[in-house]
Amino acid sequence: MSPWIDSEVIVMGAGIVGASAALALARRGRSLTLLERGFCGAQSSGVNYGGVRRQGRSLAQLPLSQRAHQIWGELPALIGIDGEYLRSGHLKLARSEADFVALQAYEAASRDHGLDLQLLDRSTLRARYPWVGEIAVGASYCADDGHANPRLVSPAFARAARQSGARVIEQAGDSRVEHDGQRFILHTQSGLRLRAPWLLNCAGAWAADLAAQFGEPVPMESGHPAMLVTEPLPWVMNASTGVEGGGIYARQVARGNCVLGGGRGFALDAYRARPGQSAVLAILRNAVELYPFLAGAQAIRTWSGTEGYLPDHEPVIGASTTQAGLLHGFGFAGAGFQIGPAVGEALAELVCDGASRQPIEAFSIRRFQVRHDLASNH
Template structure:
């Protein structure tokens, strides 16, 4: 027999955004069902690089990122662990004079956001970071940015929500999602039916399928970042490292392993992705140019994942353009881990209050659609989500 349950809010997607939304909603006293096709935090929220940075984000994202910065400092109280969160500082490397000019311009435009960015000349950089290679000619340091372990943090939000009474359903694939005129209805085969007054679409790279079913079609594409981790090494890298203009990013954890990212892998199918041998070789060459210490380091594991990218590299975050009660949060283009807890808090605001103090205009789904706001009714089978 089909199990039928009801809640104030149903959430599709158990990554850091869906799980943190579940936690904040439960703290508000609302009933929540969290539906995850795999295990919570097992997709991009759990396999990303682990950077917790504000530096380098578009100005439109900084209010959201600043809100997240405050939440990250409360992790032990919120989820019961620190998640290896460390404000190590984020160092963004310049490899040319043009890069330095871009970093200086960014510092000027972001002075009102309290990041305290510090420009480092080539000489100051060498004195502070003697482990850097000659490719680095300067840098911008954000001292309060940092890093965390996504494999610990993302699932912990779901566990914390469950402890507060959220109904967390893992390994539950949603086959149908629609509004029947009175409530949202989600079905998982012939085993489960969920009814809810509000629906949060937090399905990551697969969220476009859900959005399209409700008339909010967006031109989202999937990307597959390449990641690698080295054997444990003597600790030398005391910052989370990025590069102006993109490319390599790297950090070193307390046990000595260096986590390295950059480049693009490929999809095996709609669920699995892998690194490319040629891409990994290029990534490691670029890494060694910046971090010569890694020249003879052994790579002990590589992986990739699947992330959603929109043409403007900005997310969709906010109400549906067509269906009252539907709220989207997807398309974070590889930068969603740091933002995740604030996205969850914003989603909870929108459910409870219908508004939020965090500016969201740049993230409206309406930038991709001119559809009038009309409710979608009738159950229509969806693609696998």
């Protein structure tokens, strides 16, 4: 039987949230173990679209998102690489007048949060971004938003945590979790035994299982975004883009390849997903409508991942209401890449200081307990 691995904190899940929490804890001198079922950053944190945007988030998320924006600006010093992070600007397109009205309403509602959004009518949009299709009637532009390479950034947070003193364990397999009244006890499928008074539940789309084990069920569903990348093309897109109401998003990298996403794929099993032919064809069809220069472009790779979605499209962040020492950070509905470093920092602050500098009460898991209790009484 393997010896016990003791630490102050165990972080379950080495996506960008868990790895950021591990890095923040290690930099504050805490002993911790970052535990990953497979490989660091290999699930949704490493296979997402790569958008690094504040625009379009709920108002409740914007304080955390603004803090994350600061962290992203310090990326090379923090994790040793720039991760191909580029503040290209983010252009959110409106395909109808109603969508443009929605963008105007968001600009007004978010004005106090410092996004400095610019509303572009049809003529201004055409003048500044002639590569956008005629279907777009306007847009909202956030100059300092951008994009990065998730395959580089997410694993780099875990490497930086290791270099700062964290114990990082990959390929641990599934873990059985118990609490003995003082500490969390974990037995991994790979045969390891771990103990710690703090446990951070950052297990992505699989985090709901652990929450339910400690009496905090949440109605989380898995989603599988469909994505593709084209062959290298002449440089055209000087902004990362999305669409009001969703449906498609696109960006172009320095090598000329265009990365696109939209729609849903399907699960092969609990940990693997594929985009599916119909989803890929829908992306290509919608893309040409919004970005006519993509007509005839060849898709050279397609992929998907597994993300966790909650009914209100808000994450769960903060302390368990049933078990002391248990903290949650999951359910980012495909939008955790940008905000992840600030969420990890907030979780580390809960461990070290007892409170987060950023407001996180809106993301408490308690909101689902209230609904569960109400449902049980009817």
